[in-house]
Amino acid sequence: MRILILSNTLNSASGWGTYARNTALGLRARGHTVRALTREKSDYDDERVWLPEPHHLLGNPFLWFWSAWAIRKAIKEFQPDIMHILVEPYVLAMPFVRLTMKKMPPWVLSIIGTYSVSPLYIFVVRKLMCDAYRRADAFAVLSHYTQKRVSESVVERCGDTCAADAQKRMTVFPLGIEDVPETPQKLDPNCRHILFVSEIKPRKGVREIIKACAEFKRTSTMPFHMHFVGNVPQSNYTDEVKKLVRDLNMESTITFHGPVPRSKLHEYYDFADLCLVLGISDGHHFEGHSLVFLEGNLRGIPAIGPIESGGEEAVLDGVSGYCVDPHKPADVAEKMRWVLEEHRIRPEDCRKWARDHSVERQAECFEGIYEKVLANT
Known part of the structure; x- marks a missing residue:
């Protein structure tokens, strides 16, 4: 598969960056071609640094259009089979991508934590976030607790029907971490x-x-x-x-x-x-x-x-x-x-x-989500 992933960074200095990096490398190890669309340059060898800071999309309409331009350009250049939005605020640009493209690849949204819910309580972006819950082809959810919090908020802000439909497209995935060599710890005997x-x-x-x-x-x-x-x-x-x-x-x-x-x-x-x-x-x-x-x-x-x-x-x-x-x-x-x-x-x-929480296991779960989406489109 040709997979386009969206993240603010693939640098492992942040949680989002570590997750995105492991996603890209894990899927690549399983034979897929993975391009990253990001805000910040990393040492990953197939990325386009065209996106704005994700948090700023919550209050700046100009950045919805900037992000939509970047996503559209990346799609036209890379021609992905599927797109995976790993950092939730970038999903606010998706209605504007649709307006400028006759045919879009199917897309998956990761639901990680706070930013899967907080836009629903911001007046200027609530409808855009509800649109994401109605239109995403699938959701990769980080934990059952996150799934519970999101479902409650979608019911409250987008309605019962939207929440029930979104629930059917949710899959809880195991967060993968990169293994490290087992080395003796340098423990302090005095403290x-x-x-x-x-x-x-x-x-x-x-x-x-x-x-x-x-x-x-x-x-x-x-x-x-x-x-x-x-x-x-x-x-x-x-x-x-x-x-x-x-x-x-x-x-x-x-x-x-x-x-x-x-x-x-x-x-x-x-x-x-x-x-x-x-x-x-x-x-x-x-x-x-x-x-x-x-x-x-x-x-x-x-x-x-x-x-x-x-x-x-x-x-x-x-x-x-x-x-x-x-x-x-x-x-x-x-x-x-x-x-x-x-x-x-x-x-x-x-x-x-x-x-038990390997990058390979996470990538295998994502692969299953993608295959199911592609089989239904």
């Missing part, structure tokens, strides 16, 4: 290191992590350090988080490292004893999954993640880590003790769980 990898924002549960760490410090004698790796934006939430660190006297135990290159991130995984992300719902913003848990598990690192989110599907409770209520710091601290002091989670079980 336990806990790793968070993402941006500092409310739906990542940063305040909840800090409260849990304070509770663990209160109830345990084990030295530990909490590492937050990822963008630290200038925001009221960041200010609140830093004030909470000071109020709980956690300055010596918590470090905000900011964003790091992918090569440097591997170093943090090398000495981590635990991956901890307590994603929570923040209005229409939610966690569809959590790549960091699987990336940590692949290196034998246990994970603690939240219930009532897509992260719950990234952690095999009691095997690769634990699922907790982010709003109960005592419960989170207890699971931290089980991992860091009692070693109840075995590294080999973590690796086995992660390797």
